[in-house]
Amino acid sequence: xxxIILQILNGLDKGSAYALIALGLTLIFGTLxxxxxxxxxxxxxxxxCAVTVQRLLNLSxxxxxxxxxxxxxxxLKVDTPYVEAWFGPEVGATIIDWSVPLAVVFAxxxxxxxxxxxxxxxxKHFYKRPHADQILVTFGLAIVLQEIIKYxxxxxxxxxxxxxxxxxxLDIGLMLGFDPNAIIYPIWRLVYFAFAAVIxxxxxxFLQFTTFGMVVRAGMADRETVGxxxxxxxxxxxxxxxxxxxxxxxxxxxxxxxxxxxxxxGMDFLVLxxxxxxxxxxxxxxxxxxxxxxxxxxxxxxxxxWATTTIPGINQIIIYLVAIIILLTRPRGLMGRKGVMEE
Amino acid sequence: MLGLDKKxxxxxxxxxxxxxxxxxxxxxxxxxxxxxxxxxxxxDLMQRFVIFGIFAIGFNILFGLTGYLSFGHAAFLGVGxxxxxxxxxxxxxxxxxxxxxxVVVAALFSLLIGYVSLRRSGIYFSILTLAFAQMSFALAYxxxxxxxFNLTNGETGLQVYxxxxxxxxxxxxxxxxxxxxxxxxxxxxxxxxAWSFDFNAGYYLCAVIMMVMFYLAIRIFRSPFGMMLRAVxxxxxxxxxxxxxxxPYTLAAFVISGMYAGLAGGLMAxxxxxxxxxxxxxxxxxxxxLMTILxxxxxxIGPVLGAGFIKYFENIFSKINDNILHQWFSFLPxxxxxxxxxxxxxxxxxxxxxxxxILFMLVVIFLPGGLVEGGQRLGKWIRNRGKxxxxxxxxxxxxx
Numbered sequence: 001x002x003x004i005i006l007q008i009l010n011g012l013d014k015g016s017a018y019a020l021i022a023l024g025l026t027l028i029f030g031t032l033x034x035x036x037x038x039x040x041x042x043x044x045x046x047x048x049c050a051v052t053v054q055r056l057l058n059l060s061x062x063x064x065x066x067x068x069x070x071x072x073x074x075x076l077k078v079d080t081p082y083v084e085a086w087f088g089p090e091v092g093a094t095i096i097d098w099s100v101p102l103a104v105v106f107a108x109x110x111x112x113x114x115x116x117x118x119x120x121x122x123x124k125h126f127y128k129r130p131h132a133d134q135i136l137v138t139f140g141l142a143i144v145l146q147e148i149i150k151y152x153x154x155x156x157x158x159x160x161x162x163x164x165x166x167x168x169x170l171d172i173g174l175m176l177g178f179d180p181n182a183i184i185y186p187i188w189r190l191v192y193f194a195f196a197a198v199i200x201x202x203x204x205x206f207l208q209f210t211t212f213g214m215v216v217r218a219g220m221a222d223r224e225t226v227g228x229x230x231x232x233x234x235x236x237x238x239x240x241x242x243x244x245x246x247x248x249x250x251x252x253x254x255x256x257x258x259x260x261x262x263x264x265x266g267m268d269f270l271v272l273x274x275x276x277x278x279x280x281x282x283x284x285x286x287x288x289x290x291x292x293x294x295x296x297x298x299x300x301x302x303x304x305x306w307a308t309t310t311i312p313g314i315n316q317i318i319i320y321l322v323a324i325i326i327l328l329t330r331p332r333g334l335m336g337r338k339g340v341m342e343e
Numbered sequence: 344m345l346g347l348d349k350k351x352x353x354x355x356x357x358x359x360x361x362x363x364x365x366x367x368x369x370x371x372x373x374x375x376x377x378x379x380x381x382x383x384x385x386x387d388l389m390q391r392f393v394i395f396g397i398f399a400i401g402f403n404i405l406f407g408l409t410g411y412l413s414f415g416h417a418a419f420l421g422v423g424x425x426x427x428x429x430x431x432x433x434x435x436x437x438x439x440x441x442x443x444x445x446v447v448v449a450a451l452f453s454l455l456i457g458y459v460s461l462r463r464s465g466i467y468f469s470i471l472t473l474a475f476a477q478m479s480f481a482l483a484y485x486x487x488x489x490x491x492f493n494l495t496n497g498e499t500g501l502q503v504y505x506x507x508x509x510x511x512x513x514x515x516x517x518x519x520x521x522x523x524x525x526x527x528x529x530x531x532x533x534x535x536x537a538w539s540f541d542f543n544a545g546y547y548l549c550a551v552i553m554m555v556m557f558y559l560a561i562r563i564f565r566s567p568f569g570m571m572l573r574a575v576x577x578x579x580x581x582x583x584x585x586x587x588x589x590x591p592y593t594l595a596a597f598v599i600s601g602m603y604a605g606l607a608g609g610l611m612a613x614x615x616x617x618x619x620x621x622x623x624x625x626x627x628x629x630x631x632x633l634m635t636i637l638x639x640x641x642x643x644i645g646p647v648l649g650a651g652f653i654k655y656f657e658n659i660f661s662k663i664n665d666n667i668l669h670q671w672f673s674f675l676p677x678x679x680x681x682x683x684x685x686x687x688x689x690x691x692x693x694x695x696x697x698x699x700x701i702l703f704m705l706v707v708i709f710l711p712g713g714l715v716e717g718g719q720r721l722g723k724w725i726r727n728r729g730k731x732x733x734x735x736x737x738x739x740x741x742x743x
Contacts, residue, residue, distance in 0.1 A: 035466050125708070131466050132412045136636060137707045139629065143700030151689050151697065271477055271625060274470050282466075313486025320478040327463060327471060 002173055002182040007300050009172070013189040013258060015296020016196035017043075020251035021273040022280060022288035023200060024244035030220045030283040031237045034123055035131055037138040040270025041145040042245045045114060046107055046252025047261035048149055050160045053103035057083055057096045098163045100256055107253045108246055115245025119238045142267065150263040160256035162188045188257050195254050199247060200289055206243075207285075216240055220283075275323040281336025291334055295319050351561050354643060358557055362550040365389055366540045373537030377670070380662055383655050386530055386543035390614045392651050393549040394607050399634040399646030400553075400560050401603020405596050406632075407641035408569060410576035411461070414469045414628050415476025418456070419449045419601040421483065421623030423608025425494070428501045428618045435511035436503075436520050436616070438527065438548070442609040449605020450598055457597035461590060464579070476625055483620040500619035520613045522548060527614060545614045552610065553647075556603065561643055563599070572596050604631075633703055639713030648714050653699065660695040 021043055028036045060081040068076040084092030095102070122141065126134045161167075166187045173182035207213035219226045219233040226233045252261070259265065276295055280287030301307060303315040326333060347355065361368065370384030383389070402416055423445035430441035460471040488497030495501055503509075517526040527545035534540075563569050571592045574582050582589050612618050621627070630653070638649025668687055672680045690698045710717050 122708075130410075132410065132469075133707060133711065135412065135466070135469060136632070137704055139632075140700050140704035140707060143696060144704065147694065147697035147700055151694060267626070271473060275474055278467065278470050312489055313482065316481035316485055317478045320474040320481075323474050324459065324471065324478075327467060328459065331463060331467070 002178045006183045011297030011300030012193045015293040016193050018276045019289045019292025022276040022292045024248040025277050026288040027244040031240045035134050038142040040266030041142040042248040043252040044266030046249030047256050049107035050100050050103040050253045050256045051158050053106050054099040057099050103253050107249050111246040111249030112242040115242035119241040157260035157262040159260050162257035279326050281333030284335040287335030374539045389546045391654050393553040394610050395650040396647040397553050397556050398607035399650040401600040402631045403635050403646040405600035408572035412469045413472040415472035417627035418476040418479040418623050419604035420608035422452050423449045423605030424612040424618035427609040427612035431503050431616050432507040438520050438613040445605045445609025446602050450602045453598050453601025457594050480623040502617050639715030642715045645715040663691040
């Protein structure tokens with residue numbers, strides 16, 4: 001029992017990332033009908049927002065400290081980050097320590113702006129073109145974004161550690177009444193899961209309980225009629241694109257401590273997220289979220305030693321295998337709606 | 344000639360002349376001169392031109408004619424490479440059985456994947472092929488290289504070792520891929536004045552095969568079968584209503600393009616007897632998509648142009664560094680020179696992919712027909728300009 005719970009928990013953090021990216025993909029697909037191959041790049045840009053914030057906070061000036069000497073006897077040069085000078089050493093150190101959560105605040109406007117610019121500047125011109133063209137142009141955009149990030153940040157992964165208060169692990173087994181040390185789980189993964197749950201809940205609440213969300217849902221169901229009612233649905237869909245970009249970006253910001261960001265992390269996640277969207281059902285938001293968590297947990301079960309010894313390498317291919325089976329048996333995916341992308 | 348009409352024959356002849364004379368055409372600059380780095384006439388690169396040309400021609404038969412965008416074609420290339428290297432390991436270094444097996448295995452493999460993937464179309468087809476290719480990559484990379492059953496040799500890549508059986512290998516034969524004793528690496532150097540030209544056996548084998556493949560592609564394009572594939576692209580529903588089942592046609596196109604990819608993979612292994620899993624990764628599939636679109640999907644010559652274009656600039660662009668840029672802009676005043684170098688710097692050397700990405704986006708946005716359409720538009724514009732002038736003259740006459 002405890003082993004099963006452990007595997008479910010292990011699957012949750014990757015599942016959260018899949019669910020968040022797939023949610024954004026589905027939002028874009030459901031509203032604008034565009035297949036966005038650059039969505040992984042948005043995830044990556046989010047992660048690099050965290051890197052940028054970390055670097056900005058660590059900007060420092062040098063002073064010569066006469067009291068300390070280096071091994072040659074010269075006065076030691078000390079780097080002091082500006083934040084420590086402005087807010088005092090202790091507050092400054094805490095701010096630097098919490099740079100990843102702080103980056104969330106910084107990333108929201110940036111990702112919204114990136115999403116808005118992308119939709120207005122590029123995607124807008126591709127509504128009438130075939131899906132193949134949309135795939136191709138966003139694929140090109142993904143390459144460009146990736147290379148720009150590589151130019152500024154280099155090709156190596158960059159560490160973005162979590163705050164030291166959230167380092168270490170929790171003994172969840174003890175809380176649930178199992179033996180001690182049965183289920184040990186890193187705190188940051190729990191934080192990531194909670195964060196993902198909040199964002200997913202937020203997006204659903206926004207769509208369900210606001211007038212704006214209602215109009216968007218109506219537009220997803222029948223764009224033409226909503227337009228005929230005199231509502232500027234395009235403008236709202238553009239904002240939804242921005243929100244989808246924001247969701248992907250935030251997923252990236254918080255993923256940094258789990259996996260140091262590098263410039264091609266987006267591509268790695270993109271392929272899997274597409275599979276997730278297809279399994280969940282094109283255009284179905286709950287389907288995308290459910291499939292994200294489901295596949296994440298499945299992957300973690302397939303990575304157990306029992307599974308890998310029975311069928312070697314099952315952990316590498318399980319997601320694709322599930323996707324192929326689902327697509328062939330239930331072409332619309334788990335929760336796909338009728339009439340959406342039947343082609 | 345050969346069952347082609349006049350226009351296609353001349354196209355085939357042009358391609359034949361270009362490929363056969365490539366060692367001259369690609370080496371326009373004397374060795375040792377400052378421009379020698381733009382020479383592309385060395386065997387390794389020329390082989391890649393034609394091999395990727397074959398790959399792109401095959402991809403175009405599927406994408407250009409039926410409109411099915413496969414994002415997993417590199418899987419067939421990888422499978423072809425692996426089977427060729429296995430032939431080297433088991434039989435001998437002769438390339439004929441290796442290439443034959445790579446085509447056969449790729450055909451079987453694509454039959455399997457195509458049968459499953461072609462049940463869906465549009466975006467689902469792209470994602471299915473992508474999933475299959477990634478799965479094959481994962482399998483080749485880790486699963487199929489366990490000690491008990493080592494089919495792919497994992498991260499190291501499959502290669503020929505001294506203790507491999509090689510039952511037909513004789514001591515008189517060269518210890519590298521050969522065609523009945525003619526080593527693929529044997530190169531004849533021709534020096535004329537300051538110029539030096541390489542004639543490589545491997546390149547000419549690939550070139551001849553590419554010409555045959557190009558001829559076959561023309562025949563497919565012009566055949567009733569090709570018409571059917573175009574019908575699939577333009578309106579599948581209408582085709583259904585007329586009582587035709589598109590599935591066998593698309594499956595045949597998929598298998599044919601898979602065989603082209605397998606052939607390219609086999610040739611790649613024949614030039615350099617090594618096969619690695621990274622050839623199957625989806626970025627490699629993306630590359631052939633780039634080549635085909637950039638050159639012009641659905642046209643005959645487009646994919647070859649695209650493959651040549653991308654491979655040429657990949658090699659040449661990545662060689663340019665800041666020093667060369669400073670030489671180029673040295674006629675400018677110092678400040679402007681540095682500024683120009685600063686502007687151009689991100690796009691060269693390691694930044695080649697950035698240039699490629701931007702170029703690709705521009706082509707998709709403004710020139711969906713690729714380089715071929717660009718050429719046609721340019722030609723039309725020039726002709727119309729000439730005509731426009733005469734038109735203006737004729738219009739003026741009645742007024743007088």
